[in-house]
Amino acid sequence: MGWHIYCEKILSILPKNRLLALDVFRGLTITAMVLVNNPGSWSYVYPPMLHAQWHGWTPTDLIFPFFVFIVGVSIAIVMNREMAKGTNKLSLIKNASVRAAKLFGLGLFLALFYFNVFAADYSWVESKLMSVRVMGVLQRLGLVFLFTVIIVLYFGRFGRGLWITGLLLGYWAIMMLIPYTDNNGVVYQGLLQHGNSLAAWLDNVILGSEHVYYSKAQPFAFDPEGILSTFPAIAGALAGVFTGDLLTDKSRTLINKTKTMFCWGLALIIAGELYGLVFPINKALWTSSFVVMTTGWALFILGLLTWLIDIKGYKNWSAPFVVFGANAILFYLFSAVVARLFMMIPIGNISLQGWLYHQVYSPLFGNLNGSLMYAISFLLMSYVVMHILYKKKIFFKV
Structure with missing residues (x-):
């Protein structure tokens, strides 16, 4: 399936009266949030993807108020x-x-969802x-x-x-x-x-x-x-x-x-x-x-x-963000739960996340880019799940 056809199918699922720009804005925002929340290592993150240390702001500081x-x-x-x-x-x-x-x-559930297996x-x-x-x-x-x-x-x-x-x-x-x-x-x-x-x-x-x-x-x-x-x-x-x-x-x-x-x-x-x-x-x-x-x-x-x-x-480029935006709360919950699971699953004496970063991403891409590539991979994995739900018209409503 060509990209153009794929995008048209994704966008055709939306009701005709939807404000597409708003859906895309929501999708871009949640995508950015998940990206900055899941680096391979917090020791290696590009500065724009971190919050300002105190006064001032970075692009990451825009996400939550959006x-x-x-x-x-x-x-x-x-x-x-x-x-x-x-x-x-x-x-x-x-x-x-x-x-x-x-x-x-x-929110309380996410605060409680963690167990230190080590x-x-x-x-x-x-x-x-x-x-x-x-x-x-x-x-x-x-x-x-x-x-x-x-x-x-x-x-x-x-x-x-x-x-x-x-x-x-x-x-x-x-x-x-x-x-x-x-x-x-x-x-x-x-x-x-x-x-x-x-x-x-x-x-x-x-x-x-x-x-x-x-x-x-x-x-x-x-x-x-x-x-x-x-x-x-x-x-x-x-x-x-x-x-x-x-x-x-x-x-x-x-x-x-x-x-x-x-x-x-x-x-x-x-x-x-x-x-x-x-x-x-x-x-x-x-x-x-x-x-x-x-x-x-x-x-x-x-x-x-x-x-x-x-x-x-110019609509076709926005299709992936529509998928994320249509299930923004579920996407946030899914990413948070999976990220915690990756920290809780042991591989030897380190977590699955640590093993993936140190054994796969860091050797391949270096420390900083490896941390970024891990976050991008996590995002792509999440997209597969959100895409399946979107195609089945399963939308999580709070």
Whole structure:
């Protein structure tokens, strides 16, 4: 089967009313996430495929906020359709609550899904269950989804705009102006350091040092998907809601919509970088400047995809990303579970992943390129599974 025919068959499975550019954007985002999450060795990774060490950003730092933005776009499309049908608001909130709970539960499942087969005295109960990381990627997506749905249902465009402004400026004010103390009574205020910020203090107090990602951070253990930093993430989803309204506005032409996304995207990228001079761009703290900047890039890239795919008609290249995007949550779960299994399956005294990297990929391609080729191979293996499910029209819905 030729590539052209293959791509046409893949794209023909989608309903005719789907926003192809949005599906491709979702697919590109989840593809990038799986690629950067699965190097052959974390000791050998090209810098753009790592998160910024603290302030600043890399291309990898764009991935998660893109997902948050896409959640907002999808909410707008679904909520507008449901409200047009007259669906009861409480019913929609109930459904959103169930979905949020499922996402949160799946996140906890991934946090618990690991067993160290190489340590004879390893206790899964003590090491995982009793110290489970409460927050995470899926947990944040669930919370952001629920709060965004509620805001969309009870506030119009002006109210949603106020929410975005309030969340971003309010987060800046809270982080910079509210004092907090450590166990020794030392008072801090306005710090944005690793382990020393109001967000870190709150995570340490509420979640506890054993239940966060940076459990050894001092003076406060914290989580990059923590409690306080989830609130500005809601602003990113609400920006996606405005974009979803734009994309479904039948009174505007596709070219006009694309120009609007380009203009707003460039304006927000510049505004975010300027804002970063006052409130540094930082993914781990999910600073307001980070939200503004990443929203700008999301708009710009979605606008570019809309122009390329829907206006110019260059679609065939996008088929693999449509396959990944159509089952984004399942793809994320599948990749995370398989990656953990590769770390748990022993080959002699090392894991299957370690054996593959050290015995196959590193000798063939070198350390850095071998680590990258392992990630690409993992991606291709995942594609085979997602492709089979896509052709059978099996789509995982949370």
